[in-house]
Amino acid sequence: MQEGHQTAREDLILEISHVTKIFPGVRALDDVGFTLRRGEIHALIGENGAGKSTFIKVLTGVHQPDSGTILLNGQQVRMTDPLVARRLGIAAIYQHLAAYPHLSVAENIFMGNEQLRPPGFISWRNTRRRAARLLQSLGSSIDPAAQMGELSVAQQQIVEIAKALSQDASVLIMDEPTAALSLTESEELYSIVRGLKAKGTSVILISHRFEDIFSLADRVTVLRDARYIGTWDIDEADSALLVNHMVGRSIDRFFPQKTADIGEELLKVSGLGRTGFFQDVSFSLHAGEILGLTGLVGAGRTEVVEAITGVTRPDYGTITLMGQQVRFTRPGEALGRGLALMPEDRQKQGLLLPWSIRDNVSLPMLDSCRKHRLLSQAHINRMGSHAIEQLAIKARSGLDTADSLSGGNQQKVVLGKLLSSSARVMVMDEPTKGVDVGSKAAIYQIMCDLAAQGFGILMVSSEMPEVMAMCDRAVIMRQGRVSTILDRADFTPEGILRASMPLERKEETPA
Amino acid sequence: MSTRQFKPLRLGRLLRNRELGLTLVLLALIGLIGLRNPAFATPGNLQFILGDTSILIVLALGMMCVLLVGSIDISVPAVMALSAMTAGIVMKNNLVQADTQVLVDGALTAATVKTSTPLPLLLLLAAGVGAACGLLNGLLIAYGRVLPIVATLGSQYILYGLSHLISGGQAIYRKDMSDAFIQFTRGNVLGFNSKVLIMLAAFLVLMAFINYTRYGRRLYAVGSNAEAARMSGINTRAVTLSAHTIMGLLAGLAGMLYASHDNKVTQDMAMGYEMYVIAACVIGGVSVTGGVGKITGVALGALTIGVINNGLTMLRLTGNSEFWKKAIQGAVILIAIITNVYIKRAHERRVLRERRL
Numbered sequence: 001m002q003e004g005h006q007t008a009r010e011d012l013i014l015e016i017s018h019v020t021k022i023f024p025g026v027r028a029l030d031d032v033g034f035t036l037r038r039g040e041i042h043a044l045i046g047e048n049g050a051g052k053s054t055f056i057k058v059l060t061g062v063h064q065p066d067s068g069t070i071l072l073n074g075q076q077v078r079m080t081d082p083l084v085a086r087r088l089g090i091a092a093i094y095q096h097l098a099a100y101p102h103l104s105v106a107e108n109i110f111m112g113n114e115q116l117r118p119p120g121f122i123s124w125r126n127t128r129r130r131a132a133r134l135l136q137s138l139g140s141s142i143d144p145a146a147q148m149g150e151l152s153v154a155q156q157q158i159v160e161i162a163k164a165l166s167q168d169a170s171v172l173i174m175d176e177p178t179a180a181l182s183l184t185e186s187e188e189l190y191s192i193v194r195g196l197k198a199k200g201t202s203v204i205l206i207s208h209r210f211e212d213i214f215s216l217a218d219r220v221t222v223l224r225d226a227r228y229i230g231t232w233d234i235d236e237a238d239s240a241l242l243v244n245h246m247v248g249r250s251i252d253r254f255f256p257q258k259t260a261d262i263g264e265e266l267l268k269v270s271g272l273g274r275t276g277f278f279q280d281v282s283f284s285l286h287a288g289e290i291l292g293l294t295g296l297v298g299a300g301r302t303e304v305v306e307a308i309t310g311v312t313r314p315d316y317g318t319i320t321l322m323g324q325q326v327r328f329t330r331p332g333e334a335l336g337r338g339l340a341l342m343p344e345d346r347q348k349q350g351l352l353l354p355w356s357i358r359d360n361v362s363l364p365m366l367d368s369c370r371k372h373r374l375l376s377q378a379h380i381n382r383m384g385s386h387a388i389e390q391l392a393i394k395a396r397s398g399l400d401t402a403d404s405l406s407g408g409n410q411q412k413v414v415l416g417k418l419l420s421s422s423a424r425v426m427v428m429d430e431p432t433k434g435v436d437v438g439s440k441a442a443i444y445q446i447m448c449d450l451a452a453q454g455f456g457i458l459m460v461s462s463e464m465p466e467v468m469a470m471c472d473r474a475v476i477m478r479q480g481r482v483s484t485i486l487d488r489a490d491f492t493p494e495g496i497l498r499a500s501m502p503l504e505r506k507e508e509t510p511a
Numbered sequence: 512m513s514t515r516q517f518k519p520l521r522l523g524r525l526l527r528n529r530e531l532g533l534t535l536v537l538l539a540l541i542g543l544i545g546l547r548n549p550a551f552a553t554p555g556n557l558q559f560i561l562g563d564t565s566i567l568i569v570l571a572l573g574m575m576c577v578l579l580v581g582s583i584d585i586s587v588p589a590v591m592a593l594s595a596m597t598a599g600i601v602m603k604n605n606l607v608q609a610d611t612q613v614l615v616d617g618a619l620t621a622a623t624v625k626t627s628t629p630l631p632l633l634l635l636l637a638a639g640v641g642a643a644c645g646l647l648n649g650l651l652i653a654y655g656r657v658l659p660i661v662a663t664l665g666s667q668y669i670l671y672g673l674s675h676l677i678s679g680g681q682a683i684y685r686k687d688m689s690d691a692f693i694q695f696t697r698g699n700v701l702g703f704n705s706k707v708l709i710m711l712a713a714f715l716v717l718m719a720f721i722n723y724t725r726y727g728r729r730l731y732a733v734g735s736n737a738e739a740a741r742m743s744g745i746n747t748r749a750v751t752l753s754a755h756t757i758m759g760l761l762a763g764l765a766g767m768l769y770a771s772h773d774n775k776v777t778q779d780m781a782m783g784y785e786m787y788v789i790a791a792c793v794i795g796g797v798s799v800t801g802g803v804g805k806i807t808g809v810a811l812g813a814l815t816i817g818v819i820n821n822g823l824t825m826l827r828l829t830g831n832s833e834f835w836k837k838a839i840q841g842a843v844i845l846i847a848i849i850t851n852v853y854i855k856r857a858h859e860r861r862v863l864r865e866r867r868l
Contacts (some may be wrong), residue, residue, distance in 0.1 A: 060742070061744075062741070062742055081744055082741070082742055082743055082744035084745030086743070086744060092742075092743065094739075098803070099736065099739065100732055100736050100739060100740075101735060101736065101802075102731065102734075102735045102798075102803050103732070103735055103804040105729055105803075110731050111728065111743065112725075112732075112745060114725045114728065116725070120724070121719070121723040121724060122722075122723050122724065122728065123726065150862075181748035274866060275860075275864060276860075276862075276863025277863075303556070338803045351546065388528055505649060
């Protein structure tokens with residue numbers, strides 16, 4: 001299994017062995033090996049937090065490994081900073097953070113690699129001209145003078161590829177390039193990447209989508225919990241095998257059995273819309289039910305739950321909570337009426353990191369902690385201990401601060417905070433994002449227990465296995481609309497993905 | 512390309528060209544004030560306003576660099592004071608008075624001539640002191656990781672204090688100044704006040720730097736997306752440090768212009784001036800969150816403030832009340848900024864509406 005076939009050394013452009021990277025408290029990469037052949041597309045997969053991003057950052061010189069070697073064309077290299085990596089011909093296209101949204105396309109392409117004319121001033125004419133040529137060579141008609149921030153994600157990807165080409169990259173790393181693309185856009189990207197490969201560029205492709213991997217990659221490597229798991233030739237691999245290796249155990253043992261009975265309707269949303277973000281969103285949630293809200297990044301899922309819970313305000317539609325029509329102006333108001341939101345970014349939106357567990361947990365319910373108009377420390381302590389016990393939070397006491405906990409345990413504190421209220425509807429936005437595998441299983445168990453207690457749970461999730469294993473029904477969104485609502489019996493990976501993919505944009509015909 | 516390329520709301524696109532919008536506002540202001548007081552819109556007065564606003568423009572150019580990288584500097588007046596005070600003390604200590612006779616209307620008249628350290632040296636000294644102050648701010652912010660507004664608030668007090676310390680609390684007056692320095696901002700070269708010429712020089716140098724050098728573009732890169740800049744190997748700290756040093760250097764220079772203009776250097780010179788400088792940048796379209804702003808916009812923003820200040824005096828709307836003058840200034844600045852925000856929001860809303868769902 002390791003190294004599908006023996007490869008002659010000289011065929012390898014990149015050979016990474018025993019790379020370890022330690023951050024305070026975390027082993028982000030643990031003795032990882034990886035090889036990249038010349039002109040190969042090599043997929044790198046793993047769950048969130050498996051170490052993929054750290055791996056890229058080590059390869060591009062953003063982080064320096066604590067141990068291990070990197071051979072480029074058989075020579076050991078030390079990437080001390082990103083400039084070194086770029087000079088060596090390693091370019092990365094990051095999912096979010098590479099672009100300068102306020103600057104023009106041409107300037108984005110040549111930032112750091114400016115087109116100069118004597119005596120060293122930037123030649124904007126050459127910059128624009130070369131940018132236009134590069135974009136044309138990729139078959140794109142993007143205007144080099146356009147502002148980067150106003151392009152679509154697909155167009156920005158193409159600009160990033162042009163940028164890598166402008167630096168004569170021989171190794172191109174792509175981080176989830178298709179995460180927000182439609183089917184046609186993805187296929188356009190595939191053909192560009194295949195073109196690069198034909199010209200001898202080697203590509204490391206990071207993706208969650210098996211479509212990308214099976215239609216592009218020659219080999220695939222799995223990382224899990226910062227460790228190297230294995231490399232397979234693409235024709236020896238199938239999605240079940242890859243998923244099992246990513247999760248580390250077979251799926252049916254990983255997810256708990258949900259037994260809750262479905263009861264009365266708790267939340268009903270009809271015709272909800274917010275200009276520019278989503279429209280015509282309708283669904284209902286029942287007691288004991290786990291309802292999935294899924295779709296691609298940018299489909300409007302987070303925006304919908306934010307509008308329901310009062311973080312933002314919807315422009316149209318109605319929300320009915322336990323039989324009463326409601327419209328919240330702040331999340332606190334929603335919580336008071338029994339609707340709790342567990343936000344996507346627990347560190348920024350869910351917790352006060354420097355605060356202790358007990359203070360975080362008791363924050364929304366401080367009113368109930370009062371005794372003779374003053375806060376009762378004893379009561380706050382009890383709430384903290386209760387949460388630790390109930391959710392099995394790994395901490396010494398309720399006085400430990402939230403930032404001293406692991407991601408999974410932080411998430412449990414957020415849950416504890418919501419459970420200290422009298423909520424009956426729990427909205428969870430990506431509850432297991434960035435959480436280690438053990439904590440994931442624990443969070444799934446808690447969700448099932450809550451459902452059994454009669455909670456209704458609305459779970460926003462991008463992870464297909466999670467949606468398929470946990471949800472009774474799934475609302476699938478695309479481009480700001482509900483494309484379909486599926487019952488558990490009708491769940492198939494293809495069906496869900498098909499319903500998530502953006503529809504092709506109809507070109508307006510010129511008048 | 513095809514007709515599809517045309518956006519339906521052309522007016523909206525025009526409004527987004529802030530330089531054009533600002534020019535129109537500026538012309539409208541000049542026209543309106545000129546209607547009320549014909550003496551306002553004369554070439555002489557407009558030239559006077561340009562000279563009067565030059566110091567503000569020089570400072571706004573520096574502030575633009577700082578804002579572009581996503582930082583801010585509120586210690587500007589203190590830097591001006593310390594730079595001018597240092598140069599002023601050197602000038603005072605080296606002052607030589609000589610009685611001589613000069614030819615006035617064909618007759619010899621007795622006069623006193625004051626000479627001191629050559630003016631270019633003094634300017635260099637002040638610019639150097641200013642740059643050092645900016646460097647200090649930059650070190651605190653880029654390497655000490657102190658919040659810019661807090662760092663420069665602190666350095667403002669330290670620098671004002673230093674001015675007191677080195678001067679022993681004594682201001683520099685006209686009698687302590689060389690003739691060259693007194694005449695410095697009164698002289699005309701090719702029909703332009705020397706303040707205007709220095710401002711133009713600073714403007715051209717900075718324009719070349721910001722628009723046509725790799726280093727200048729990094730100011731935008733760092734302010735637009737610091738993380739991406741770091742990833743692509745740009746030393747974001749060094750860029751922030753340079754921006755503050757440029758600000759300091761220009762503040763040192765501006766301090767000398769201010770001192771010569773007032774014929775006075777005091778320890779609390781130009782106190783509160785930083786707000787005009789920041790306002791000029793914001794009116795000119797510089798984003799206080801970094802990454803956005805054009806140098807022509809900044810100059811126009813400063814000129815708008817200059818026209819308003821001068822216009823308020825010329826209109827005599829407010830009598831001699833400093834309060835009303837300041838209040839109206841403030842209101843006009845606020846209106847300009849709110850208008851900007853409104854135009855930007857209207858644009859964003861339009862983009863949202865056009866987004867296909």
